[in-house]
Amino acid sequence: MNEQHKWGKAVIGLVVAYLLFSGNRGLWNLYKLHLEKQVVSDQITKLKTEINRNQTEYKAFEKNSSTMEKQAREELNLVKPGEIVYKFSKTEGR
Secondary structure, eight states, X not given: XXXXXXXXXXXXXXXXXXXXXXXXXXXXXXHHHHHHHHHHHHHHHHHHHHHHHHHHHHHHHHHOHHHHHHHHHHHHOOOOTTOOOOOOOOOTTO
16 A cells, blocks of 8 residues: 555656646746746837827927928938038047
């Protein structure tokens, strides 16, 4: 009976270990999913912040078209037809 009892415990231990560490609901898989959820949550937070910033910028453009023109001139170096652009370089020692 003692030998059978040892084998029974060993089988039960193996079954428990298998259930804990394998399959879709294993502890290792749940841990990996938890880490992935944290990464995705951080990405969602960053994207929501970016969306809010873009919406604010869009509203500013919608209210005042000169804001859009100013940004286009600064970021894309755009000029109006007939304009002359002067560029000055920084000189050392001044």
